[in-house]
Amino acid sequence: MALAKLEQLSKSVVQGPSLATGAQPAKDWMDTPAIFKEGNFAYPAKVEKVEYLNSQDGLNFPNAREWSPDEDDWKLPDGWEKTILDGIKERLDKFRSLKIFMDCCVRCGACADKCHFFLGTGDPKNMPVLRAELLRSVYRNDFTLAGKLLGKMAGGREMTIGVLKEWFMYSYQCTECRRCSVFCPYGIDTAEVTMMLRELLHLVGVGINWILEPASNSNRTGNHMGLQPHTFKDNVDFLAEDVETLTGVKINHSFNRKGAEVLFITPSADVFAEPGLYTAMGYLALFEQIGLDYTWSTYASEGGNFGLFTNNELMKKLNAKMYAEAKRLGVKYIIGGECGHMWRVVHQYMDTMNGPADFMEVPKSPITGTVFENARSSKMIHISEFTADLIKHGKIKLDPSRNAHVMPTYHDSCNPARAMGLMDEPRYILDHVVPKWVEMPENTIREQTFCCGSGTGLNTDEIMELRMRAGLPRANAVKHVIDKHDVNMLSCVCAIDRATLTSLMDYWNPGCGVCGLSELVGNALVMDNEKRAMGYGADGTESELPDGLRTMV
Amino acid sequence: MKYAYSFLAVLALVVFAWLGSKIPGMQYLFGVAIPYLAIMIFLGGFVYRVVYWAKSPVPFSIPTTCGQGKSLDFIKQDKLDCPTKTSEVVARMFLEIFAFRSLFRNTKSEIHEGPKITYESSKWLWLFALIFHYSFLVVVIRHMRLFLNPVPEWLQFLDFMDAGAVLQIGSPLFYASSAGLVLGVVLLFGRRLVNRQVRYISLLNDYFPLFLIFGIASTGMLMRYVLRDNIDIITIKELLVGLVTLSPVISAKIGSIFYIHVFLVSTLLVYFPFSKLMHMGGVFMSPTRNMANDSRAKRHINPWNDPTIKPHSYAGYEDEFREFMVDAGIPVEKELPPKADEEQG
Numbered sequence: 001m002a003l004a005k006l007e008q009l010s011k012s013v014v015q016g017p018s019l020a021t022g023a024q025p026a027k028d029w030m031d032t033p034a035i036f037k038e039g040n041f042a043y044p045a046k047v048e049k050v051e052y053l054n055s056q057d058g059l060n061f062p063n064a065r066e067w068s069p070d071e072d073d074w075k076l077p078d079g080w081e082k083t084i085l086d087g088i089k090e091r092l093d094k095f096r097s098l099k100i101f102m103d104c105c106v107r108c109g110a111c112a113d114k115c116h117f118f119l120g121t122g123d124p125k126n127m128p129v130l131r132a133e134l135l136r137s138v139y140r141n142d143f144t145l146a147g148k149l150l151g152k153m154a155g156g157r158e159m160t161i162g163v164l165k166e167w168f169m170y171s172y173q174c175t176e177c178r179r180c181s182v183f184c185p186y187g188i189d190t191a192e193v194t195m196m197l198r199e200l201l202h203l204v205g206v207g208i209n210w211i212l213e214p215a216s217n218s219n220r221t222g223n224h225m226g227l228q229p230h231t232f233k234d235n236v237d238f239l240a241e242d243v244e245t246l247t248g249v250k251i252n253h254s255f256n257r258k259g260a261e262v263l264f265i266t267p268s269a270d271v272f273a274e275p276g277l278y279t280a281m282g283y284l285a286l287f288e289q290i291g292l293d294y295t296w297s298t299y300a301s302e303g304g305n306f307g308l309f310t311n312n313e314l315m316k317k318l319n320a321k322m323y324a325e326a327k328r329l330g331v332k333y334i335i336g337g338e339c340g341h342m343w344r345v346v347h348q349y350m351d352t353m354n355g356p357a358d359f360m361e362v363p364k365s366p367i368t369g370t371v372f373e374n375a376r377s378s379k380m381i382h383i384s385e386f387t388a389d390l391i392k393h394g395k396i397k398l399d400p401s402r403n404a405h406v407m408p409t410y411h412d413s414c415n416p417a418r419a420m421g422l423m424d425e426p427r428y429i430l431d432h433v434v435p436k437w438v439e440m441p442e443n444t445i446r447e448q449t450f451c452c453g454s455g456t457g458l459n460t461d462e463i464m465e466l467r468m469r470a471g472l473p474r475a476n477a478v479k480h481v482i483d484k485h486d487v488n489m490l491s492c493v494c495a496i497d498r499a500t501l502t503s504l505m506d507y508w509n510p511g512c513g514v515c516g517l518s519e520l521v522g523n524a525l526v527m528d529n530e531k532r533a534m535g536y537g538a539d540g541t542e543s544e545l546p547d548g549l550r551t552m553v
Numbered sequence: 554m555k556y557a558y559s560f561l562a563v564l565a566l567v568v569f570a571w572l573g574s575k576i577p578g579m580q581y582l583f584g585v586a587i588p589y590l591a592i593m594i595f596l597g598g599f600v601y602r603v604v605y606w607a608k609s610p611v612p613f614s615i616p617t618t619c620g621q622g623k624s625l626d627f628i629k630q631d632k633l634d635c636p637t638k639t640s641e642v643v644a645r646m647f648l649e650i651f652a653f654r655s656l657f658r659n660t661k662s663e664i665h666e667g668p669k670i671t672y673e674s675s676k677w678l679w680l681f682a683l684i685f686h687y688s689f690l691v692v693v694i695r696h697m698r699l700f701l702n703p704v705p706e707w708l709q710f711l712d713f714m715d716a717g718a719v720l721q722i723g724s725p726l727f728y729a730s731s732a733g734l735v736l737g738v739v740l741l742f743g744r745r746l747v748n749r750q751v752r753y754i755s756l757l758n759d760y761f762p763l764f765l766i767f768g769i770a771s772t773g774m775l776m777r778y779v780l781r782d783n784i785d786i787i788t789i790k791e792l793l794v795g796l797v798t799l800s801p802v803i804s805a806k807i808g809s810i811f812y813i814h815v816f817l818v819s820t821l822l823v824y825f826p827f828s829k830l831m832h833m834g835g836v837f838m839s840p841t842r843n844m845a846n847d848s849r850a851k852r853h854i855n856p857w858n859d860p861t862i863k864p865h866s867y868a869g870y871e872d873e874f875r876e877f878m879v880d881a882g883i884p885v886e887k888e889l890p891p892k893a894d895e896e897q898g
Contacts, residue, residue: 014668021664024749058862094857096609097840103602104835107759108678110655113662119670129754146758146827156758181617185655185682186832187841189617219865220873229874230881242866255883298883299870312864319862328867348614351855376622378849385624392627419615421622421635421846428628443660443672447619447634478672 003464006507013472018122020113029124030137030152033162034169036069040165042172042460044068045212050205052216059313061212063205069168074161081159085142087200088135092143098196101188104137105132110182111190120469128180129192131170135197138163168206171197173466175455176309176341177414182447199311209309211457215306218318222301223268225306229255229298230517233536235271236280236296236490243281243288243522245553246545248531251288253296256504258329260295265322266337266383267303267495268515276498278549279338279516282525285549286518289396289527290367300325303342304495307455308349316353319345320522323378333363334380338516339457340413340494343382347420351378368393376406382416384425386491387521391432397526403434405537405547406489406513409481410437411474411501413447413494423447426493426517435523437531438485444477454500467500468507475508482509489513491520523548556746559760563768566820567813574812583812584792585801591819598826603834614848617841621854637847638749642804650836653679653686681744685737689766691715691730692773699793725781731774738767762830767820772814 002014016440017023025032050064067075077083092099109127112495113119118126125131133155140147141156150156176191190243214224221228233255240251254260266283270276287294300321307315326334335344351357360379363372370389372381390396410430414420423446430437444450453471481487488513490501498514505512523545533553537546545551574583620631636642648654661675695712698704716726742763745755776784788804789811795801825831837843871878871885880886 012666019750019753020662022749025753029753056865058859093609094612096606096611096838097615099606099609100835100839103606104829104830104832106829107751107756108656108682109748109754109755110659110678112750112754114660119662119664124750124753127750127754133754144827153757155758178617181841182619183655183658183660185649185653186836187617187649187655187839189615189841192615197846205774220870222870228877229883230877233881233883255876257884292596295751298868313859316859316862317864320862324864324867346849351848352613352855353858355852370625372624373850374622374847375849377852379851389625390626393585418617418619421618421620421631422624424621424628425624441672447617448658472668473670476668525665 003507008466009465013120013122013469016122019127020119020122023122025124028122029130029133030157032125033342034125036165036169038070039463039465041069041138042208042210042458042463043171045209049209049212049216050207053212053219053314056317058218058317061202061205061207065205065290069165074164074206076161076164076204076206080164083203084159084200087203088139088143088196091196091199092139093546095192095196097189097192101132101192102136102143104186105129105136105188108185110183110185110505111188114180114183115174115190116177116179116453116468116473117175117466120453120472121173121466123173124171124497125166125170128174128184128188131174131190132188134163134166134170135193136513145360164201164204164206167197168201171201172208172222172458173470175414175451175453175458175470177451177455178412178418179448179450182418193309195311198309201520202311203385206249208460210460211309214304214457215310215314215318218302218304218306222297222299222321223413224304224306225268225272227268227272227301229301231302232257232268232271232298233294236284239271239277240284241280242285243549246281246533246549246551247285247527248287248533249288249527249529251284253284253287254294255296255298256329257295260293260329261332263295263300263322263326263329263331264291264294264296264332264337265300265334266301267339269495269499270337271306273499275502275513275515275550276495277521278519278522279495279498279547282516282518282520282522283337283383285522285525285527286396289525290390292366295329295331297325297329303337303339305342305345306457306460308341308345315345319350320354322346322350323357326357326379327359331374332361335363335383335386336362336380337383338493338495338518340415340496343422344415344419346378346380349481350380361443365389367395374429382422382425383518384422384429384534387518388425388428391429398432399526400433400435400524402524402548403520403544406434406515406520407485407487407513408434408437408491409440409478409485409487410445410491411440411452411478411490411492411494411497412445413492414449414451414496416493417447417449422493426491429517429521430491433520437491438481440477440481444473450474450477452494452497452500452504455496459496459500464503468504469502471504472508474501475504478505478512479509482512489515491515491517491519499529519549555755555757556760556764559764563764563817566765566817567768567772570813570816571809574809580807580812582804583816584803584807585796586774587819588796588815591822595822595825598823599831599834602826603715603838604829606835606838611840611844612857613845614846615840617843618846622846625777631752635846637845637850639845642843642845647839649842653682656682675694678744678836680735681740684733685741688730688733688737691854692728692770695730699790699798702790702794725777727778729776730875731770735767735774736771738763738770742767755816758829762821762824762828765817765824769814769817769821772810772817776810776814780808784808784811820870
């Protein structure tokens with residue numbers, strides 16, 4: 001489906017009769033079925049991807065088949081209702097969060113207008129509270145006394161195909177960004193609810209290709225992009241050559257090297273596509289300049305983890321490569337690159353799932369001597385923590401004027417902000433690498449930051465209008481600082497952002513670029529024995545690297 | 554129409570208790586048996602629900618971080634919104650439970666031409682909730698004077714302050730908490746009707762407790778401020794102290810309004826553990842609020858973690874790609890076998 005023109009969509013989000021714009025839906029939400037049509041759903045997973053995942057030890061991805069959400073028959077296995085209800089029971093027993101979140105909501109509505117999907121689509125079921133009610137109604141009906149006695153009177157609903165279709169529609173119109181949970185008086189986290197819904201859907205073979213294909217790639221080749229070891233190495237080698245061409249400094253990097261002090265893992269998108277490539281070039285330049293003894297891995301060549309968007313088992317299995325590779329190579333600790341959901345997994349799940357990492361040492365910067373007590377157990381630190389520490393100790397020379405061509409603002413990625421608390425390290429770095437930068441309005445940054453609209457594996461082209469709608473709150477805040485402060489660059493610490501915000505800016509705010517923070521660090525970095533290339537800037541005059549690492553020479 | 558059903562349900566309860574308490578001999582049922590039963594169901598149900606929650610583990614450390622976490626020395630940690638120590642978690646929980654801090658953050662979004670989305674601070678819900686909950690709390694505590702003999706001094710003081718909060722002369726003194734409770738219910742109900750989003754999400758389960766509490770508050774106030782002739786406070790206190798000491802005495806001098814009030818309270822107690830009102834217990838146990846953000850510093854244990862889930866092994870990976878790896882100069886664990894044609898040659 002062709003993407004709506006900017007003018008049409010701009011009108012539609014304001015004037016379209018929706019709950020977000022002031023209209024009151026005539027029908028009760030329970031009587032409003034989910035209707036699928038081309039453009040409002042992500043394509044189902046390919047048979048061979050589901051079969052591959054299902055064949056892996058410890059994973060359960062049954063019912064591989066050809067099917068489509070817009071057909072009536074979803075070809076569900078016999079007895080699927082029981083599978084779902086048993087699945088709910090199992091998850092209630094495993095997750096206290098699920099029980100609490102099912103029981104405690106008072107429907108105060110504090111979350112209602114906090115969701116970017118609701119603001120962009122106006123669909124009532126995109127209010128976090130209703131997204132949770134889709135599951136809660138079934139929970140009430142089958143797992144609570146009130147629901148068993150009173151049924152619909154107590155807000156209960158039977159598990160039907162209609163309910164399952166709603167689950168599919170709305171658990172894939174949620175990016176697990178946790179913004180609603182900031183505002184909820186009980187901290188009810190829709191990310192948890194969406195995770196449960198998606199897990200339950202996988203039990204009956206309902207999943208999308210844009211998640212399961214990268215996940216199966218990651219399992220087999222080590223990364224989402226499906227880059228085989230030699231290709232992964234080639235890509236990084238190209239970037240290293242580019243850095244050398246631009247800075248005159250030869251990059252010494254290595255792969256799968258035993259005995260390195262540090263294993264470096266970043267999302268594979270950073271070595272695969274613009275503008276992430278420039279972020280990866282920033283890493284290479286920085287590590288070269290400080291002489292870090294580190295290695296890349298082709299086996300653990302993915303920081304991201306699309307298992308997080310499917311189920312616990314797959315998340316654990318994919319994540320386990322990080323520690324396994326660290327152990328095999330005998331490194332002292334791991335540095336992780338810029339990525340949002342990767343850091344949700346690394347910060348809140350990894351040590352629990354795949355630890356203890358007692359074969360490594362507490363991360364200690366070889367340059368500054370700083371011991372990272374905050375990663376004492378997990379042995380993995382964020383590149384922003386590492387870089388901020390270098391800057392604080394004056395161990396790298398930075399020339400902010402080398403970033404004079406950019407006027408950035410900073411986008412807090414959902415997970416580092418709301419599932420980690422990484423907010424001021426990136427800002428500290430920005431303060432030192434650019435002449436000037438500005439914040440977006442306060443209700444759209446830090447813990448209140450808005451998602452790019454395409455996280456959790458929704459970065460797929462067939463739902464572009466949905467993505468542009470969901471990204472509107474983010475784009476709108478960027479537009480505010482573009483109009484007010486001539487911002488021309490949206491910086492972030494997330495690989496999915498680098499891809500999705502680029503589409504979002506091209507649509508809503510053409511002319512505004514997107515970059516990773518480490519790209520700006522690389523731009524500003526003064527390297528030993530550098531011989532910087534000349535290039536033509538936007539004004540047509542020739543100077544040293546006028547566009548930083550993006551300069552064409 | 555959900556609110557109409559809820560209203561009718563509460564009305565039916567009132568009529569039931571009114572008529573029922575008129576039948577000779579039934580006073581014992583409404584004044585003693587039902588309250589005892591209700592208390593038992595409330596306590597039992599409350600404990601059951603909390604135990605039901607507690608039986609499920611918290612497999613992962615999932616606090617919602619609402620501020621800067623603890624990392625480097627020169628980066629200032631937001632100790633309240635991103636706690637690492639137990640004392641900081643307690644402070645966060647205290648403000649959440651006693652000051653409704655998350656509601657204090659509330660904003661209202663509006664979409665204007667452009668499009669332009671605006672976010673304005675909106676503290677109405679926070680204010681209404683505070684008025685309602687604190688008034689209710691004071692009312693409940695204040696009622697303890699009816700169950701305790703002698704009345705402790707602190708309770709007399711609270712009673713004095715509650716009445717003294719409103720400048721007045723004459724008798725009976727009007728309690729600020731009475732007004733607060735009714736006002737709180739009316740405001741929260743009004744919000745459910747006026748706020749289009751909240752109106753759309755509201756269930757019967759949301760209106761019913763509001764009407765029920767309104768019924769409780771209004772019958773209580775009727776008893777205290779209006780229908781006093783019908784009410785003998787001495788006999789009521791005898792009954793209530795008797796209930797507490799397990800030796801209840803029913804007197805004929807108690808009017809129907811009292812039984813209606815007590816029946817509605819009993820209904821609330823029975824309804825409580827099976828409803829959303831359990832948010833009172835749940836707020837203490839929400840993992841996104843009551844956990845420290847220290848999951849990289851301290852290993853959180855998941856009791857059902859499955860050690861048999863292993864990564865796709867490095868050996869398997871190298872077996873599949875060894876040739877490419879060797880060609881590309883990537884170190885391998887096992888070298889390639891000598892090529893067959895070379896052997897022949």
